[in-house]
Amino acid sequence: MEVEDLISKKFNRLTSLIFAAVLLAGTLLPFQQASAQNDPLAINASAAILVEASTGKILYGKNIDEQLPIASMAKVMTEYLVLEAVNEGRLNWDQTYTPSNYVYRISQNRGLSNVPLREDGTYQARELFDAMAIYSANGAAIGLAEMVSGSETNFVKEMNEKAKELGLTQYKFVNATGLDNKDLLGVHPEGTDPDGENTVSARDMAILSSAIVTDFPEILETASTSRKVFREGTDDAIKMDNWNWMLPGLLFETEGVDGLKTGSTKSAGSSFTSTAERNGMRVVTVVMNAKDDKGSLHTPRFNETKKLLDYAYNNFTVEELFPQNYQDEAQTSVTVDKGKQKTVELETKTAYTMAVKRGEKENYQPKFQINEDKLNDNGDIAAPVEKGEALGYMTVEYTGGDTDYGFLSNSSDTQLVAKESVEKANWFVLSMRGVTGFFGGLWNNTVGAIKGLF
Incomplete structure (x- = not known):
């Protein structure tokens, strides 16, 4: 009986452990499913972001701050610096250029995206820019870098300086093309890693892309060109189909898409930065290392981008959440030190507008914030105060149940100003x-x- 009792006890204990394990698995499984369900799109890419361009509101994000290879999407920065040079008068579109030996040799490699350039040829900046922006021509990109900065080495320094100026934080530019440095025939920019590659986070790629569309909207005239012939009417004529296959007349034609830049290398995978506009709302998307079952470098980026665009335009609209001169009852004024009046009322300088998911407008509450440099040790503002003087800013706080991805930056915040003047007593x-x-x-x-x- 003692042996049987011992066996019975062990059996009961084992049964209890198995039951507990089954119960634990059943408890954990719903959480695992819920976690997956928190991603409304299940984008098949290493990183992705969807942004409403006018306010920088992030509508969707996946792994947006990891610095990843970007391949030819690096040319967006090259385009920015070229357009800036033209805008400032340091470069003219009809300015001519004769390829350096380095540019000539790179341009002859048809294993890379290129328009072959003649070593003794003469090319205008405009046609090189078109070749780069439409056909992702690498030799043309380096040629433009030399036109703007004298050398690609100097140009790369400017790329990184401009990235910092624009507010990027996770980036490294090592050349003007997006190629791996090892593909540059041993003539990679000085001071860069011979095996280096351009890397940027999805968030920073969206910041850069939003900046070029805002600062130089003329980029879309070129980026939206589906097809063009390089050196048309000459023996060097080459048909250039845009690598952005979402443009009109191309394989993945999608309503509203008018830019911006593809990228693909072994390490970057199938990547794409797009921009589109429908019904007055412009969005910017980035997918990095998009994937499918076939391992293609071309189609996955467009399939995943379409998910982002459909999600944006089927679910979001740009709404005025709070009007100009808005005052919040709970945050209406601030104390004025040594003023004729003891307080000054606050109001918004402009309306607060943001892309909002349909049905979610009421889930945003205003939040007033006074600039620290305006306050004394007691937390008061010193008199005198001028009417309309900027005293702080208003942002919003989301109180709904969905994931709130925030903004690219604080540029969407609305200024808080003094409603009236307060003289010093x-x-x-x-x-x-x-x-x-x-x-x-x-x-x-x-x-x-x-x-x-x-």
Whole structure:
């Protein structure tokens, strides 16, 4: 009986452990499924982001801050610097260029995206820019870098400086093309890793792309060109089909798409930065290392981008959440130190507009924030205060149940300004306040003492 009892106890204990394990698995499984369900799109890429361009509101994000290879999407920065040079008069579109030996040799490699350039040829900046932006021509990109900065080495320094200026934080530019440095025939820019490659996070790629569309909207005239012939009417004529297959007349034609840049290398995979506009709302998308079952370098980026675009235009609209001159009842004023009036009322300088998911407008609450440099040690603003003076900013806080991805930056915040002027009080008013304060305090102390007797 003792042996049987021992076996029975062990069996019961084992049964209990198995039951607990089954119960635990059943408990954990729903959480695992819920975690997967938190991603409304299940984008098949290493990183992805969807942004409403006018406010920088992120509508969807996946792994957006990891620095990853970007391949030819690096040419967006090259395009930015070229357009900036033209805008500042440092480069003219009809300015001519004769390829260096380096550019000539790179341009002859048809294993890379290129338009072959003649070593003794003469090319205008405009046609090189078209070849780069439409056909991703690498030799043309380096040629433009030399035109703008004298050498690709100098140009790369400017690329990284501009990235910092634009607010990028996760980036490294090593050449003007997006090729791996090892593909540059041993003539990679000085000071860069011979095996280096351009890397940027999805967030920073979206910041850069939004910046070029905002600062130089003319980029879309070129980026939206589906087909063009390089050196048309000459023996060097080459048909250039845009690598962005979502443009009109191409394989993945999608409504509203008018840019921006593809990229694909072994390490970057199938990548694409797009921009589109429908019904007055422009969005920017980035997919990095998109994948499918076939391992293609071309089609996955367009399939995943279409998911992002459909999600944006089927679910979001740009709405005015709070009007110009808005005042929040709970945050209406701030104390003014040594002012004729003791407080000054706050209001928004402009309306607060943002891309909002349909049905979610009421789930955003205003939040007023006073600039720290405006406050003294007591948390007051010193008089005088001018009407319309910027005192802080208003942002919004999401109170709904969906994931809130935030913004690319704080550029969408609306300025808080003084509703009226508050002059500095003169010495007599300040003296009287001091006397009133003294006797008021004395009276309060006296009343307190008398109450204490009873």
